[in-house]
Structures are given as structure tokens and as C-alpha cells.
Amino acid sequence: MTYSDKLISYYKTIANDCVLGVSLDCVIFGFHDTRLKVLLLRWKGTDEWCLPGGFICKTESVDDAAGRVLHERTGLNELFLQQFHLFGEANRYDREDTWQRQKMPMPFSGSWPDRTISMGYYALVDYTKVTPTADFLSDVCGWFDVGELPSLLYDHCRIIHVALQTLRLQLNWQPIGLNLMPEKFTIPELQRLYEAVLGRPLDSRNFHKKITGLSILTRLDERRTGKAHKSPYLYQFDLPNYQRALVNGNLIFV
Structure with a gap:
């Protein structure tokens, strides 16, 4: 199956099997060499990075969808996972500009929601146990210091900022x-x-x-x-x- 065929299949899955307009984004924190790090994906054939995430299938709970995404990207199960914020601004990003930056074909008519709200989750992982794994939409999955992030797609820079602020607030009552x-x-x-x-x-x-x-x-x-x-x-x-x-x-x- 070609890359374009995979994209069309992905769009059809979104249209037919997922809850349109509701997605999730996962901020996966790790700690290594005295630095707090976050796991990011780089879109195929571009220099654009984003958080792991995706749409939520009709048969999944939101927590199950987040667990699935985390397992696919890290290879780990039973991670500490915390829902921390709902990102629902009317204009979270410029859709046309985002697709151009990703250098990807626009989805066919009716397959992509005009507006998407996203459940934000943060996960805490043992850095040494993670196997960073890209998906078919990306070619690299890797760690970045939270203070030295690359240019990010969508509103993912803000999502990471809110996740870090939440982590600081919960420092004394989360493991x-x-x-x-x-x-x-x-x-x-x-x-x-x-x-x-x-x-x-x-x-x-x-x-x-x-x-x-x-x-x-x-x-x-x-x-x-x-x-x-x-x-x-x-x-x-x-x-x-x-x-x-x-x-x-x-x-x-x-």
C-alpha cells in the first residue's frame, strides 16, 4: 500500500469509525541526564514536529484511546496517565497553513472536521524503558528538552506549556x-x-x-x-x- 493509499484509508477511518471533532494530544514526560523531556513526532518529509495523539474511535473511551496512543508511541503499558485540560478554542490553528506546512494532501470533502476539540493528557514514564516509535504519518519519534522545543504544529506549544504548569501544581499530590x-x-x-x-x-x-x-x-x-x-x-x-x-x-x- 502506497503512502497516499494509507492517507486515504486514515481519512476514511476518521470519517467512519471515529468521533468527528474530538481528538486527544498526549504530553509524554521523561527525565534523563538532569533534564525534563517530552516525546515528539516529526511528520514525514518535513521539519515539522507535533505531539503524539489522534482521534477517538467510537468503540473507545477517551482514556482507552490515550492508553492506545501511548502504547503505540512508547511500547509501554499501564503508564501514569492524567487528563489535564480540554483545548476547545474556536480557532486553534490555521487549517490551510497547517496542511501546507505538513506538505500533505488536503483530505477529501467531508472527511475532516471543520473544528476539533482536543483532550489533553500528560503521561509520566521511565525514560530508560521507552522505545520511541513513529507512526505511518511520521518518520521520527524522539525526545526534546522542554526548554528547547522545535517549531511545533497546531497549538501544541501551548498544550505542552499547560501540561508543565499542571505538573508543577500537582507536584505534591501526584506520584x-x-x-x-x-x-x-x-x-x-x-x-x-x-x-x-x-x-x-x-x-x-x-x-x-x-x-x-x-x-x-x-x-x-x-x-x-x-x-x-x-x-x-x-x-x-x-x-x-x-x-x-x-x-x-x-x-x-x-
């Missing part, structure tokens, strides 16, 4: 560290994560005192080797205590 950190980590590495999310530095001694005082970490009999001066102890989350802290609202440390 952000649990989902973005690897299984074992040091206290300085955990601090770098929260600094990356907040976009500002934190006092090391104060952070160490507060985070260890929450009783949500277990120190292991292992150290991070290969450091120039010190070999700090490794930690992992105490899951029962972590969950209790989330439920009781006792996770305030920044």
Missing part, C-alpha cells in the same frame, strides 16, 4: 517522582528531577531534610559508583508509605 525516576536513585538525582520540573534550583540540605523526613524513601546498602569525589547511597521509594502520603496529602516538600 511524579515515582513514575519519572528509575527504580534506584540518589537524593541528588531526585533533587535534579524536581528542579527540572519547577525550573528553578532547590537548596540541597533543605531538600534532603524534607524528603527523608517524609518516610517515603528506603536507603539501600548500595552506592552510586563512578563519581569524582563521593559515592552517595542509592534509594528507592517505599511504595506503601508513598501511597499513604499521596492519599493523606503529606507529600509537601518543596
